[in-house]
Amino acid sequence: MRDDRLEAKRAAATLDEPAAEARNLAERLGLDPYPVRYWVVDHDEMNELIAYGGFQRRYPHWRWGMNYERQRQKDRHGLGKAFEIVNNDDPSHAFLQESNTTADQKAVITHVEGHADFFANNGWFGLYADRGEDGPNAAARLERNADRIAAIADQPDVDRDEVERLVDAVSALEDTIDQHSPVDAARSTEEPGVADDVTDPGEDPTAAIEARIDELGLSEEVRRDMFDDEWLDAQEGDVGPDDPRPDVLAFLRDHGKRYDEQTGKAVDREPWETTVIDAVREEAYYFAGQKVTKVMNEGWASYWEALMMGGEGFASPDEFLTYADHMSRVLGSPGLNPYKLGFELWTHVELQAARRDVIDKLLRVDGVTPENFHSRVDLRRVRETLEPDPAIAGAGPATLDELAELAAAGDPRVDAETVDRALSVRDGDRDPADGPDIEQYPWKLLTHEGLAERHYVLSRPKHRSALRNVSRATLEERARYMFDVDRYDAVEDALADVDRTAGWTRMFEVRESHNDVTFLDEFLTDEFVRERNYFTYEYSQAGDGFRVASTDADDVKRKLLLQFTNFGKPTIVVLDGNFRNRGELLLGHRYNGVALDEAQAKATLERVFELWGRPVNLATIRTEYSEEELRRAQRRGSEPDGREVGVRFQYDGGEVTEHELDADIEDRIAADEVDYDTKPDEWLA
Numbered sequence: 001m002r003d004d005r006l007e008a009k010r011a012a013a014t015l016d017e018p019a020a021e022a023r024n025l026a027e028r029l030g031l032d033p034y035p036v037r038y039w040v041v042d043h044d045e046m047n048e049l050i051a052y053g054g055f056q057r058r059y060p061h062w063r064w065g066m067n068y069e070r071q072r073q074k075d076r077h078g079l080g081k082a083f084e085i086v087n088n089d090d091p092s093h094a095f096l097q098e099s100n101t102t103a104d105q106k107a108v109i110t111h112v113e114g115h116a117d118f119f120a121n122n123g124w125f126g127l128y129a130d131r132g133e134d135g136p137n138a139a140a141r142l143e144r145n146a147d148r149i150a151a152i153a154d155q156p157d158v159d160r161d162e163v164e165r166l167v168d169a170v171s172a173l174e175d176t177i178d179q180h181s182p183v184d185a186a187r188s189t190e191e192p193g194v195a196d197d198v199t200d201p202g203e204d205p206t207a208a209i210e211a212r213i214d215e216l217g218l219s220e221e222v223r224r225d226m227f228d229d230e231w232l233d234a235q236e237g238d239v240g241p242d243d244p245r246p247d248v249l250a251f252l253r254d255h256g257k258r259y260d261e262q263t264g265k266a267v268d269r270e271p272w273e274t275t276v277i278d279a280v281r282e283e284a285y286y287f288a289g290q291k292v293t294k295v296m297n298e299g300w301a302s303y304w305e306a307l308m309m310g311g312e313g314f315a316s317p318d319e320f321l322t323y324a325d326h327m328s329r330v331l332g333s334p335g336l337n338p339y340k341l342g343f344e345l346w347t348h349v350e351l352q353a354a355r356r357d358v359i360d361k362l363l364r365v366d367g368v369t370p371e372n373f374h375s376r377v378d379l380r381r382v383r384e385t386l387e388p389d390p391a392i393a394g395a396g397p398a399t400l401d402e403l404a405e406l407a408a409a410g411d412p413r414v415d416a417e418t419v420d421r422a423l424s425v426r427d428g429d430r431d432p433a434d435g436p437d438i439e440q441y442p443w444k445l446l447t448h449e450g451l452a453e454r455h456y457v458l459s460r461p462k463h464r465s466a467l468r469n470v471s472r473a474t475l476e477e478r479a480r481y482m483f484d485v486d487r488y489d490a491v492e493d494a495l496a497d498v499d500r501t502a503g504w505t506r507m508f509e510v511r512e513s514h515n516d517v518t519f520l521d522e523f524l525t526d527e528f529v530r531e532r533n534y535f536t537y538e539y540s541q542a543g544d545g546f547r548v549a550s551t552d553a554d555d556v557k558r559k560l561l562l563q564f565t566n567f568g569k570p571t572i573v574v575l576d577g578n579f580r581n582r583g584e585l586l587l588g589h590r591y592n593g594v595a596l597d598e599a600q601a602k603a604t605l606e607r608v609f610e611l612w613g614r615p616v617n618l619a620t621i622r623t624e625y626s627e628e629e630l631r632r633a634q635r636r637g638s639e640p641d642g643r644e645v646g647v648r649f650q651y652d653g654g655e656v657t658e659h660e661l662d663a664d665i666e667d668r669i670a671a672d673e674v675d676y677d678t679k680p681d682e683w684l685a
Contacts, residue, residue: 014102015038015040015096015105015109018105018106018109018314019036019038019109021314021441022106022109022110022113022308022314023036023113024444025308025312025314025441025443026110026113026114026117026304026308028443028446028447028448028451029304029307029308029448029451029504030448030501030504030508031113031114031117031304032117032120032121033092033113033114033115033116033117033119033120034089034090034091034092034116034117034119034120035090035091035092035116036086036091036092036093036094036112036113036116037091037092037093037094038094038095038096038109038112039093039094039095039096040095040096040097040098041095041096041097041098042097042098042099043097043099044072045095046085046095046097047072049085049095050067050085051065051067052067053287055087055138055139055142055143056139057142057143057146058142058146059145059146059148059149059150059167059279059280060146060149060150060153060163060164061164061167062164063171084096084097084108084111084112086112086115086116087138087139088119088125088138088286088289088290089119089137089138089139090119090120090137092112092115092116092119093139094108094109094112094116096108096109101319101322102319103315103319103320103322103323103326104322104323104326106309106314106315106319106323107305107309107315107323107326107327110304110305110308110309110314111301111302111304111305112301113301113304113308114300114301114302114303114304114305115297115300115301117300117304117511118293118296118297118300118301118511121508121511121512122289122293122296122297122511122512122513122514123512123513124179124288124289124292124293124515125289125293138286141282141283141286142283142286145279145280145282145283148275148279149163149167149275149276149279152272152275152276155272158270158272163272163276165610166273166276166277166610167276167280168607169607169608169610169611170249170276170277170280170281170611171280172603172604172607173248173249173252173604173607173608173611174249174280174281174283174284174287175284175291175569176247176248176249176572177247177248177249177250177281177284177285177288178246178247178250179285179288179291179292180246181247244573244574244575244588244668245573245574246571246573248572248573248574248587248608249277249281249284250281251574251577252277252608252611252612253274253277253278253281253611255577256269256611256612256613257269257612257613257614258270258273258610258613259609259610259613259614259653260613266583266612266613266614267613277611292515292516292517292564293514293515293516294338294342294516294564295338295341295342295345295516295519295520295564296342296345296346296511296514296515296516296519297342298338298339298342299338299339299341299342299343299344299345299346300342300346300511302327302330302331302339302342302343303342303343303346303347305327306327306343307455309323309327310323310324310327311454311455312442312443312451313442316440331343336563344528345519345520345523345524345528346507347457348523348525348527348528349503349506349507349510349523350457350503350504350506350507351457351458351463351466351503352506352523352525353502353503353505353506353507354456354457354458354500354502354503355458355466355467355470356478356502357498357499357502358382358386358458358467358495358498359467359470359474359475359478360478360482361488361494361495361497361498362377362382362491362494362495363475363478363479363482364482364486364487364488364494365377365487365488365489365490365491365493365494366487366488366489368491369479370472370475370476370478370479371472373472373475374468377491378491379467379468381491382467382491382495383458383459383464383467385492385495386456386458386459386495386498387459388453388454388456388459389406389413389453390402391403391406392413392414392446392450392453392454393453393454395442395443395445395446395450395454396438396439396442396445397422397426397438397439397442400419400422400423400426400438400445403419403445404419404420404423407419407420412447412449412450413446413447413449413450413453414445414446414447414450415444415445415446415447415450418436418438418444418445419445421434421435421436422435422436422438422445448501449500449501452500452501452503452504453500456500456503457503510523516564517561517564517565520557520560520561520564521557521561524556524557524560529556529557562592562593562594565592570589570590570594570596570601571589571590571592572587572588572589572590572618573587573588573590574586574587574588575587575588575619575665575668575669579617582615583614584614584615584616584617584650585608585612585614585615585616585617586617586618586619586665587608587616587617587618587619588618588619588620588665588668588669589601589618589619589620589621589669590669591620591621591669591670595620595621595622595623596620596622598622598649601618601620601649602649602651602656605618605649605651605656606651606656608651609651609652609653614652615650615651615652615653616650616651616652617648617649617650617651618648618649618650619646619647619648619661619665619666619668619669620646620647620648620649620661620669621644621645621646621647621661621666621669621670622644622645622647623642623643623644623645624642624643624644624645625640625642625643629641629642644670645661646660646661646662646663646665646666646669646670647659647660647661648660648661648662648665
């Protein structure tokens with residue numbers, strides 16, 4: 001073991017320089033990441049970290065062992081090698097597997113810098129944070145929760161199995177939080193086994209109800225018969241008909257009880273139970289930020305990794321083939337690949353912004369209109385003019401003299417100080433040890449503006465036809481909002497004002513406020529779907545298999561949005577905390593045309609019962625097909641229409657039963673279409 005630790009330390013020491021230089025390059029590119037602490041771990045340690053969700057300590061529970069064994073088997077059979085783990089924290093902690101090649105380690109480091117920047121700047125991660133001087137400090141929070149739950153499990157009057165059973169129930173509902181609200185809405189307790197009051201003293205609903213009853217002037221006998229303790233308890237969970245609660249876990253925490261098998265009644269929880277619910281719910285908020293930005297986050301990290309490793313030669317020539325294989329495996333994995341989708345969408349954002357900037361400039365040239373744009377403007381000449389300056393594109397030891405001339409003229413694209421130091425080393429006026437390593441890191445000769453020109457998206461071979469392919473409708477839309485100011489006499493004058501940083505600037509803006517749903521909604525355009533051949537597929541009731549359903553951009557967007565809304569899970573809300581005036585809980589499935597997995601829903605309903613202590617109900621809608629409809633559809637080669645039917649499942653501690661759904665409840669949960677036209681600033685309000 002000691003030899004293993006020494007080897008890990010030696011491996012880590014070789015990564016000090018790449019880590020430091022990757023940070024320098026990331027900042028010069030415009031990123032603003034959290035500090036990152038890198039750790040090199042072996043296979044077993046990596047599997048443990050994966051099992052614990054990226055942290056070294058979690059609360060005691062059997063599922064960590066299950067996660068570990070699953071990952072160990074995948075690792076053993078080559079079904080899922082983990083290159084790294086990085087967590088959202090300040091500082092971020094990144095764990096690198098010691099068996100990685102040097103090329104893989106460099107790729108991981110540049111990827112991690114992208115993640116750390118996204119963590120630090122995306123608003124959705126701000127919903128979970130101790131935003132004090134110490135930053136989010138997630139590791140400390142999770143460690144505190146681990147200590148609290150472990151202390152509860154060790155109490156002599158607490159059954160450890162009951163603690164794990166409660167954690168099971170809460171974990172099954174961890175996606176029923178309101179991820180649009182900050183975690184501060186959750187209560188936190190300071191000592192294990194001690195819970196705060198469930199409501200603010202000035203807002204006790206039971207006290208308010210009792211005060212109203214007092215005003216009625218009823219006799220004690222009537223009051224006792226009509227408004228007993230059981231009735232009052234039921235009112236605590238009341239939800240108005242027009243006020244569904246999206247945070248199911250918080251509602252269960254505040255109004256739930258525990259079913260006592262001996263008495264057959266719901267009883268108040270022990271304080272430690274609320275503490276456990278609070279702790280697990282709080283952790284669900286930590287992981288929610290990663291779930292709602294999976295495509296954006298992985299795509300962002302992949303974009304900057306590719307630019308640093310390939311575009312800036314962070315992978316040395318003898319490492320590049322290994323890196324290319326690494327990247328092809330990451331972006332080429334089958335299915336809905338968040339790395340690939342995110343990478344392509346971020347490039348699309350960059351391309352749209354850069355093209356818009358150029359179009360806006362060209363449409364201000366005297367005589368150029370949307371109608372004559374393609375005939376009046378020599379787009380081949382435009383493309384050539386937008387190519388990077390040769391000295392900028394080839395920045396390195398061979399272009400020092402040209403860069404020095406630009407620096408002397410005050411060119412903002414050149415780092416004048418670095419160029420001067422490099423010249424001093426070349427001319428023998430300075431010790432090479434004191435000069436910048438521009439042979440290995442030529443980017444040090446350029447500023448952010450210089451790097452933006454060097455990697456300008458419209459000068460990349462893949463996108464050189466982007467201006468030629470712009471439609472007349474797009475040109476007319478841009479021209480519609482232009483005022484007759486800032487005109488140019490010639491195309492050359494307009495191109496001189498093109499902002500090579502426009503693409504990156506737009507990417508940084510989008511990074512701050514969007515999540516996957518709003519990101520896809522805004523940037524998954526017809527052009528994007530068409531050029532990348534995206535399509536939807538669905539299960540065919542008639543053909544008893546999957547088939548391509550559509551290549552239409554709107555259909556592709558709708559399908560993807562459904563997969564990413566609410567972590568891709570069904571949206572469940574609390575409809576009534578006193579259903580049928582009997583203290584029962586009624587949950588509603590926000591039906592959007594996608595049916596529930598009924599077996600899973602019934603199993604989850606049993607977990608809800610453990611946190612409510614009284615009968616629980618779930619309202620949903622499903623599509624039913626008659627045998628005749630299916631036979632007719634199969635003969636015609638079409639899909640059966642089916643009939644949407646409302647259904648209510650109920651669980652009271654025995655068996656899950658099925659009932660007809662009242663029409664008014666069905667109307668409350670049904671949706672003809674899902675409205676995704678929600679702006680990021682509204683989601684973060």
